[in-house]
Amino acid sequence: MPTPLALLNLIHDRKKFLTSLAGVSFAVLLMFLFTGFQNALYDSQTQLLEQFNGDIVIINRLKENMFVPRSFARRRLYQAQAFDGVEAAYAVYTSDARWKNPETKATRPVRVIAYNPADPVLPMAEVLAYQRQLTLPNTALIDRRARAELGPREAGVVTELADRQIQIIGTFALGTDFAAGNGNLIMSDQNFLRYFADRGPEEDERSFATADIGVLKLAPGTDVDRLVQTLRQHLPQDVLVLPKDGPEGFIRRERTYWEENTNIGFVFSLLTAMGFVVGIILVYQILYTDVADHWSEYATLKAMGYGNGFLFGVVIQEAMILSVLGFIPGFLISALFYNLAAGVTGLLFVMTLGRIVNLYIATFMMCLISGTIAVRKVQRTDPAEVFGL
Amino acid sequence: MSAVPVQPVSPGAASPGAASPGAEISVQVQTLDYFFGQGDLRKQVLFNINLELHRGQIVIMTGPSGSGKTTLLTLIGALRSATTGSLRVLGQELVGLGNRQLVEVRRNIGFIFQAHNLFESLTAAQNVEMAVELTGNLRQKRQRATAILENVGLGDRVDYKPAALSGGQKQRVAIARALVNQPQLILADEPTAALDKQSGRDVVTLMQQLAQEQGCTILMVTHDNRILDVADRIINLVDGRLESDTNPQQFVEAHTVKSLDHNMFVM
Numbered sequence: 001m002p003t004p005l006a007l008l009n010l011i012h013d014r015k016k017f018l019t020s021l022a023g024v025s026f027a028v029l030l031m032f033l034f035t036g037f038q039n040a041l042y043d044s045q046t047q048l049l050e051q052f053n054g055d056i057v058i059i060n061r062l063k064e065n066m067f068v069p070r071s072f073a074r075r076r077l078y079q080a081q082a083f084d085g086v087e088a089a090y091a092v093y094t095s096d097a098r099w100k101n102p103e104t105k106a107t108r109p110v111r112v113i114a115y116n117p118a119d120p121v122l123p124m125a126e127v128l129a130y131q132r133q134l135t136l137p138n139t140a141l142i143d144r145r146a147r148a149e150l151g152p153r154e155a156g157v158v159t160e161l162a163d164r165q166i167q168i169i170g171t172f173a174l175g176t177d178f179a180a181g182n183g184n185l186i187m188s189d190q191n192f193l194r195y196f197a198d199r200g201p202e203e204d205e206r207s208f209a210t211a212d213i214g215v216l217k218l219a220p221g222t223d224v225d226r227l228v229q230t231l232r233q234h235l236p237q238d239v240l241v242l243p244k245d246g247p248e249g250f251i252r253r254e255r256t257y258w259e260e261n262t263n264i265g266f267v268f269s270l271l272t273a274m275g276f277v278v279g280i281i282l283v284y285q286i287l288y289t290d291v292a293d294h295w296s297e298y299a300t301l302k303a304m305g306y307g308n309g310f311l312f313g314v315v316i317q318e319a320m321i322l323s324v325l326g327f328i329p330g331f332l333i334s335a336l337f338y339n340l341a342a343g344v345t346g347l348l349f350v351m352t353l354g355r356i357v358n359l360y361i362a363t364f365m366m367c368l369i370s371g372t373i374a375v376r377k378v379q380r381t382d383p384a385e386v387f388g389l
Numbered sequence: 390m391s392a393v394p395v396q397p398v399s400p401g402a403a404s405p406g407a408a409s410p411g412a413e414i415s416v417q418v419q420t421l422d423y424f425f426g427q428g429d430l431r432k433q434v435l436f437n438i439n440l441e442l443h444r445g446q447i448v449i450m451t452g453p454s455g456s457g458k459t460t461l462l463t464l465i466g467a468l469r470s471a472t473t474g475s476l477r478v479l480g481q482e483l484v485g486l487g488n489r490q491l492v493e494v495r496r497n498i499g500f501i502f503q504a505h506n507l508f509e510s511l512t513a514a515q516n517v518e519m520a521v522e523l524t525g526n527l528r529q530k531r532q533r534a535t536a537i538l539e540n541v542g543l544g545d546r547v548d549y550k551p552a553a554l555s556g557g558q559k560q561r562v563a564i565a566r567a568l569v570n571q572p573q574l575i576l577a578d579e580p581t582a583a584l585d586k587q588s589g590r591d592v593v594t595l596m597q598q599l600a601q602e603q604g605c606t607i608l609m610v611t612h613d614n615r616i617l618d619v620a621d622r623i624i625n626l627v628d629g630r631l632e633s634d635t636n637p638q639q640f641v642e643a644h645t646v647k648s649l650d651h652n653m654f655v656m
Contacts, residue, residue, distance in 0.1 A: 002513050002522050005508065012510030300506040303468060304521050304566075305496030307489070383495075384468040 006317035024326025025281025032334030036267035040347040057250040064178040070108035071210035085222035091211035101151035102159040109181035114192030146183020176346040283370035303383035319371030415606040416442040421474035452626035467494040497568030501577040505559040557588025577609040
């Protein structure tokens with residue numbers, strides 16, 4: 001085995017080596033945090049949609065994103081139910097309402113999600129457990145991951161929602177998004193009517209004649225895309241029929257809306273790019289110092305008959321070692337920060353394998369670019385100059 | 390310009406340069422000029438150098454600073470490319486060779502510098518092994534490095550890093566590194582300049598001994614008068630021209646205080 005010159009040069013000075021690793025880890029941390037926030041903002045927009053228990057979604061054609069309060073005629077769901085393969089059609093009602101924090105008495109907007117508790121629309125174990133209790137009047141479940149501004153998020157809280165008394169009988173875990181305001185409540189469709197059927201002249205009147213989101217549960221083995229085509233052909237044009245998943249699906253559409261209509265992507269991509277550049281500069285400094293410190297030794301190697309390729313290899317190996325050893329602590333600290341940030345914001349911070357791999361590739365590129373810049377110094381080394389130094 | 394027929398004795402070389410008939414020629418320099426810089430700044434540093442080094446000789450090159458000694462050494466060492474005249478090193482014409490071919494030539498030459506230039510991060514053995522690896526002989530590199538380190542008297546320091554070695558010991562590791570591949574030509578630039586008298590003496594004695602064992606030619610640039618006696622031949626370079634080519638006795642006689650004249654104080 002050839003002498004591992006790159007590794008030995010790097011770790012020779014322990015203190016300097018640890019500082020170098022800390023530098024790389026910091027750049028990795030910056031990139032993880034910024035991409036983390038970006039993904040969290042996008043992922044959070046769709047976390048409710050992911051939970052819907054069905055394969056096809058029907059919405060008002062004008063409901064461009066979850067913010068738009070457009071509902072559609074509920075009879076479309078009955079019409080849809082007539083088609084082969086549709087096992088059930090659930091109506092979901094949503095509305096924004098003011099919630100009074102029982103402690104500070106300040107009101108905050110929340111989103112109410114309502115459906116017939118007999119239907120497993122949101123098949124989360126905690127929600128299903130409250131199926132019966134939700135049928136009691138003026139009751140709701142609150143999201144434990146709603147923002148702290150709402151006050152205590154626990155069973156037993158009694159406060160006001162849309163100026164009516166409400167009793168919290170249980171909790172679930174979902175998380176917030178832009179359309180949810182400070183958090184989500186789940187209640188029965190009957191209770192939804194109690195709160196929103198008549199909120200006064202300035203608010204929309206709600207009834208069972210219209211629904212906000214229709215979720216179609218299909219029989220196993222049904223061809224989703226074909227059924228979507230059939231429904232589109234046969235249902236009136238006031239509704240939009242979308243598969244829930246897939247590139248043309250409801251979830252993807254919501255995510256695309258936020259990606260293309262907000263500056264989130266630009267801002268966080270810029271910040272990530274800055275983390276990347278900071279990393280390049282840091283790693284370049286480290287490698288350049290190594291080359292400068294060992295200049296006459298490298299020149300001696302060249303005099304002995306080592307070519308530029310070998311020296312290039314040494315510097316690039318150093319870059320690779322830094323990228324691997326710097327990435328690991330950077331990743332671990334980032335994972336910790338993700339947990340903290342998720343706890344504070346209620347946003348969804350997910351560390352998927354794909355994202356880890358992507359960021360490792362970015363770190364690798366970062367070190368490779370720095371290495372390539374630093375190596376030019378070694379390649380210019382003129383071995384003749386070592387004589388007479 | 391290239392392939393000048395090999396002459397048994399070059400005209401410039403007097404008695405000490407002329408080795409016994411049939412001795413191999415390691416280095417043959419003929420009508421070599423060398424310039425630094427380009428255009429108006431072009432400056433000639435070597436003028437019509439003619440020189441032959443025979444196998445097994447130890448040749449010391451002296452001369453005031455700026456006389457072109459190091460330039461000549463780096464040309465012979467294939468570290469710079471010559472463009473005029475003829476420069477044959479170990480049977481290979483260097484004039485007109487490309488960079489890649491020069492690197493190949495350098496693998497057959499051992500270099501020793503004023504500074505030891507050892508990697509602080511590598512042990513003595515690993516530093517020497519870096520040279521063995523050039524030959525592609527990875528399996529025996531450890532044995533060969535240990536063997537040569539024993540030869541230079543560092544058998545008990547094989548796994549020490551340079552920081553734990555004295556100046557003389559470090560220079561001996563550097564010599565071991567230069568010699569481990571048994572090169573036929575060794576080029577040394579002030580190898581004793583950074584050493585005290587005793588270490589310097591040890592280092593040159595070692596070089597002399599190894600040169601005899603391996604039959605290699607040594608060309609050494611030095612100002613160190615204490616080591617002139619190891620030379621078979623001393624060449625003196627002044628202002629880019631070969632001024633004299635003598636043996637040590639003649640050289641010492643020519644440079645004793647008796648022969649001082651006012652010219653020596655004109656700098």
